[in-house]
Amino acid sequence: MEEWDEVEVPDNVKDIFIEMKNTAELMVDLAYSSVLLKEEEIAEEVLELEEYLDLLNYHLMMRAVLSARNIHEAEQITSILHMGRAINDISDAAADLAQMVLEEDRLHPIITEAILESEETIGRIRVSPESVLVGKTFEEVDLAANTGVWIIAVRRGKRWIFDPEGDFKVMPEDVLIGRGTRTALDYLKEIAMGRIKVIGSEV
Amino acid sequence: MTEEEDIREYLVEMKDLSALMVDLAFSSVMYNSDEIAEEVYLLEERMDDMTLTVKKLALREAKKEEEPERLLSVIDLADINERIADAAYSIADIVLRDIEPHPIIRAIMEETEEELGRVRVHPGSVLIGKTLQQLKLPSKTGTRILAIKRGNRYIYNPGKGDWIEEGDVLIAVSSDMDKLRKLAGEDVDEE
Numbered sequence: 001m002e003e004w005d006e007v008e009v010p011d012n013v014k015d016i017f018i019e020m021k022n023t024a025e026l027m028v029d030l031a032y033s034s035v036l037l038k039e040e041e042i043a044e045e046v047l048e049l050e051e052y053l054d055l056l057n058y059h060l061m062m063r064a065v066l067s068a069r070n071i072h073e074a075e076q077i078t079s080i081l082h083m084g085r086a087i088n089d090i091s092d093a094a095a096d097l098a099q100m101v102l103e104e105d106r107l108h109p110i111i112t113e114a115i116l117e118s119e120e121t122i123g124r125i126r127v128s129p130e131s132v133l134v135g136k137t138f139e140e141v142d143l144a145a146n147t148g149v150w151i152i153a154v155r156r157g158k159r160w161i162f163d164p165e166g167d168f169k170v171m172p173e174d175v176l177i178g179r180g181t182r183t184a185l186d187y188l189k190e191i192a193m194g195r196i197k198v199i200g201s202e203v
Numbered sequence: 204m205t206e207e208e209d210i211r212e213y214l215v216e217m218k219d220l221s222a223l224m225v226d227l228a229f230s231s232v233m234y235n236s237d238e239i240a241e242e243v244y245l246l247e248e249r250m251d252d253m254t255l256t257v258k259k260l261a262l263r264e265a266k267k268e269e270e271p272e273r274l275l276s277v278i279d280l281a282d283i284n285e286r287i288a289d290a291a292y293s294i295a296d297i298v299l300r301d302i303e304p305h306p307i308i309r310a311i312m313e314e315t316e317e318e319l320g321r322v323r324v325h326p327g328s329v330l331i332g333k334t335l336q337q338l339k340l341p342s343k344t345g346t347r348i349l350a351i352k353r354g355n356r357y358i359y360n361p362g363k364g365d366w367i368e369e370g371d372v373l374i375a376v377s378s379d380m381d382k383l384r385k386l387a388g389e390d391v392d393e394e
Binding site: 013014017021025028032064073075076077078079080082083085086087089090092093094096097100106107108110111113114115117118119120148181183184 | 225297362
């Protein structure tokens with residue numbers, strides 16, 4: 001495991017902020033995935049991200065405080081701290097959700113049903129060797145724009161890749177964990193099974 | 204309807220709403236929109252009511268269950284959604300309070316010509332009865348609809364197959380909000 005001292009943190013307030021927002025949103029998605037799929041490894045990733053977010057928030061506070069030169073600026077800076085804390089609250093809530101998976105036997109079946117029925121749900125999509133996705137990077141296929149599904153994690157063999165980057169290349173038998181509406185997820189499934197051969201031919 | 208069905212429906216709505224609120228909260232800050240921040244405020248009150256209702260229902264349901272402890276997870280999930288909603292409200296509150304936010308908060312959200320707002324669809328509007336696919340709002344008016352508010356319900360991230368009805372309130376980001384208001388039959392000079 002990495003030491004937190006060695007973890008890179010963006011070096012300005014703006015980038016730290018964006019990183020915090022993205023991390024918190026990813027955590028909520030992953031937390032729901034872990035509950036729905038009963039995957040402890042995803043839940044553990046959420047808990048690690050929670051520590052990372054704490055670190056980001058700490059850096060945000062330090063930099064924000066450092067930058068105040070007078071009362072007026074200090075007052076404005078409270079809005080940054082305020083927002084950092086709110087984002088941190090979201091990440092704490094996501095971590096508690098993930099924690100529910102780790103403390104097994106506690107989940108009522110209503111919970112999975114509710115996640116499946118919500119407007120944006122989570123889907124698990126296996127990539128068949130015949131799919132046009134194989135061999136392409138996420139940047140090339142741009143699934144968010146072309147199918148409405150956000151890929152939040154990929155399982156390759158026994159390994160998990162969380163929040164895959166644009167240069168991630170899809171391989172046969174990869175299992176994509178995505179967030180989207182039922183319709184969007186079904187559409188992506190058709191592509192992943194190789195039944196739909198063109199991506200993004202909307203209209 | 205059984206209590207179990209009730210609970211499930213509430214949980215679905217709470218999950219949808221809390222996600223919508225986070226989206227709207229960040230958007231309200233990004234576009235400095237009081238309107239949308241107020242929308243988040245209203246939703247937050249609704250979330251509070253729903254949380255209490257779910258907790259009561261869960262306790263009632265527990266009497267009938269073989270393993271009543273499992274209902275704890277239902278209460279936990281309601282709580283978690285309420286906390287996310289509270290955080291969203293706290294973000295939107297930056298727009299609503301008097302203290303001017305730090306310039307960096309606006310800078311984060313990048314320079315944009317777009318505007319965020321609520322548009323009510325009036326009787327006779329050309330939008331009524333059309334699906335988003337037919338309307339092609341993104342290409343024709345530079346408009347992205349974040350949500351459609353229909354009565355008390357929200358259609359979050361509406362898709363191509365969703366249609367617009369009279370009385371709907373569109374929560375939208377647009378580079379030409381006036382055009383969207385006109386299409387919706389609103390008097391543009393009204394505000």
